[in-house]
Amino acid sequence: MDIHELRITAELAMLDLDEREMKVFEAEVSKTLEYFAQMNAVDVDGLEPTTHVLMEENRAREDRTRDENLSDRLLEEAPERQGRHIVIPNVL
Amino acid sequence: MSVDPWKGILKDTQRHSAYLRYFEEWEARIGSFLEYRLSQDDPSDSGRLPLGGVPFGVKDNIAVEGYHCTCGSKILKDFTSPYSATAVNRLKAAGAVPVGKCNLDEFGMGSSTDNSALKKTHNPWDVSRVAGGSSGGSAAAVAAGLVPFALGSDTGGSVRQPAAFCGVYGLKPTYGAVSRYGLVAYASSLEVVGVLADTVDTARRVFDVIKGQDELDQSSALYPGLSRDRGGNPGAAPPAASTARIAVVEGLEGLSPEVEETYRSSIDFYKAAGCEIQPVSLPSLDYAVAAYYTIATAEASANLARYTGIRYGYRDTGAVTMEEMVRSSRTKGFGDEVKLRILLGTYVLRSGFQDQYYGRAQKIRTAIRNDFDRVFAAADLLLMPVFPVQAFPHGDTSLDQFQQKLADKFTVAANLAGIPALSFPTAPRNGLPVGMQLLGPVFSEQRLFAAAEIHEKSLGGIPRPHGFRSV
Numbered sequence: 001m002d003i004h005e006l007r008i009t010a011e012l013a014m015l016d017l018d019e020r021e022m023k024v025f026e027a028e029v030s031k032t033l034e035y036f037a038q039m040n041a042v043d044v045d046g047l048e049p050t051t052h053v054l055m056e057e058n059r060a061r062e063d064r065t066r067d068e069n070l071s072d073r074l075l076e077e078a079p080e081r082q083g084r085h086i087v088i089p090n091v092l
Numbered sequence: 093m094s095v096d097p098w099k100g101i102l103k104d105t106q107r108h109s110a111y112l113r114y115f116e117e118w119e120a121r122i123g124s125f126l127e128y129r130l131s132q133d134d135p136s137d138s139g140r141l142p143l144g145g146v147p148f149g150v151k152d153n154i155a156v157e158g159y160h161c162t163c164g165s166k167i168l169k170d171f172t173s174p175y176s177a178t179a180v181n182r183l184k185a186a187g188a189v190p191v192g193k194c195n196l197d198e199f200g201m202g203s204s205t206d207n208s209a210l211k212k213t214h215n216p217w218d219v220s221r222v223a224g225g226s227s228g229g230s231a232a233a234v235a236a237g238l239v240p241f242a243l244g245s246d247t248g249g250s251v252r253q254p255a256a257f258c259g260v261y262g263l264k265p266t267y268g269a270v271s272r273y274g275l276v277a278y279a280s281s282l283e284v285v286g287v288l289a290d291t292v293d294t295a296r297r298v299f300d301v302i303k304g305q306d307e308l309d310q311s312s313a314l315y316p317g318l319s320r321d322r323g324g325n326p327g328a329a330p331p332a333a334s335t336a337r338i339a340v341v342e343g344l345e346g347l348s349p350e351v352e353e354t355y356r357s358s359i360d361f362y363k364a365a366g367c368e369i370q371p372v373s374l375p376s377l378d379y380a381v382a383a384y385y386t387i388a389t390a391e392a393s394a395n396l397a398r399y400t401g402i403r404y405g406y407r408d409t410g411a412v413t414m415e416e417m418v419r420s421s422r423t424k425g426f427g428d429e430v431k432l433r434i435l436l437g438t439y440v441l442r443s444g445f446q447d448q449y450y451g452r453a454q455k456i457r458t459a460i461r462n463d464f465d466r467v468f469a470a471a472d473l474l475l476m477p478v479f480p481v482q483a484f485p486h487g488d489t490s491l492d493q494f495q496q497k498l499a500d501k502f503t504v505a506a507n508l509a510g511i512p513a514l515s516f517p518t519a520p521r522n523g524l525p526v527g528m529q530l531l532g533p534v535f536s537e538q539r540l541f542a543a544a545e546i547h548e549k550s551l552g553g554i555p556r557p558h559g560f561r562s563v
Contacts, residue, residue, distance in 0.1 A: 053510030
């Protein structure tokens with residue numbers, strides 16, 4: 001992978017890489033992708049992809065009310081809040 | 093030995109203070125816990141419940157209400173879990189008491205626990221060496237006798253490898269046998285909550301408590317009453333461990349002399365015990381690591397997209413725009429290994445590359461399942477090493493992060509196939525433990541326990557590190 005591809009990938013991953021990291025990751029990612037390329041030697045014709053083992057069917061939960069309500073405690077974890085609203089930088 | 097002597101250790105004042113002293117002396121040397129509370133009262137009726145009053149540790153990527161859940165990352169350093177994982181709740185209902193959160197490689201990504209952004213963990217057998225990973229804190233805590241068992245998670249070997257490095261039992265259950273509710277997601281199609289334990293009996297008892305379907309985890313499975321029989325049908329009695337047919341892999345390369353010798357002597361042990369040894373080949377094993385890391389990093393890039401600094405976790409407050417805030421929070425919050433895996437996963441999922449990497453890896457995954465099906469059509473169990481080397485020193489330059497990934501060869505296949513595997517300790521070599529693993533078809537956990545127990549009995553209990561004291 002070259003620096004250009006790495007930049008695009010980092011952009012998609014929402015990560016900022018400085019010059020040092022660019023160098024380190026370019027080498028590491030390239031080495032690993034080369035290793036992944038070994039998979040090209042395998043004859044996969046006729047093989048179905050496995051996405052999950054043992055996942056037999058979709059299951060729905062029973063439609064019933066529950067007593068617990070985690071929302072307040074989850075909101076307590078927000079880095080910045082006003083009442084029950086999470087504050088973020090201006091988008092407009 | 094079983095877990096019973098641990099019952100009520102927190103309640104009895106005299107036993108509690110001796111326990112606290114022992115715990116803190118060891119903990120100062122090995123750093124296995126990120127957080128612990130031993131002063132809490134034992135809320136259970138110790139005598140009545142199956143695990144009444146038994147303390148246990150929990151890997152810090154598994155939620156315990158009221159404790160932090162850091163995943164060993166700066167990005168979740170201050171996050172407190174508002175609820176508990178299903179496995180933790182089931183253990184609590186059985187009377188067990190969670191006493192702390194164990195260190196790990198950041199988000200479970202690593203083989204040494206040195207990738208934790210928050211703490212260093214050392215191997216109780218030799219503190220200049222790593223405890224393995226990613227459930228290194230859990231393994232070290234059990235090996236030192238701080239708790240009789242701890243929960244871990246196994247995505248590609250993260251329970252079995254540290255168990256092997258520290259000389260304890262490590263169960264990676266069948267995929268879906270234990271609910272993942274409350275386990276922080278890394279690679280959802282591969283990972284499972286597992287058990288690190290001081291004896292086979294403890295591992296079995298803990299597994300019996302945590303297994304089974306959970307409405308909060310879509311992928312959790314209804315556990316059959318007994319192991320499946322040789323034809324894979326549920327409900328039939330498992331074969332007697334002493335006459336089991338055990339497959340062994342011929343011509344394994346890259347093993348250290350110590351691990352190779354132990355593999356041979358373990359084969360000899362089961363042969364002498366009356367088992368039928370069947371040499372097999374697993375051709376797809378050569379591609380398991382490539383397929384595994386393709387799938388694991390792809391899933392990681394999607395699962396870790398949720399860390400944005402908006403709703404929870406670390407937020408960089410200096411950013412002016414929303415996008416800057418997300419990028420900067422992620423950039424400052426994640427460590428290098430996590431970033432590397434996110435980048436790899438993002439790349440292999442990019443349009444134009446998907447068939448070449450992710451699609452192909454999923455097909456190789458099928459080939460690996462087929463290989464195991466073939467083996468288990470004729471054998472009850474498969475015996476393999478866990479890792480090519482014993483616990484390595486911190487900062488070992490001969491085994492960098494990339495080489496550590498290649499060394500996952502023997503553990504990742506079980507995750508790709510979704511089958512159970514149990515790592516068990518053998519006689520130490522050069523003063524360090526060596527772990528072997530038994531694998532079986534889906535839902536054959538009881539068969540694994542039975543076979544490991546024969547070996548455990550032959551040792552008269554597994555060896556413990558210097559300074560270990562049983563309760």
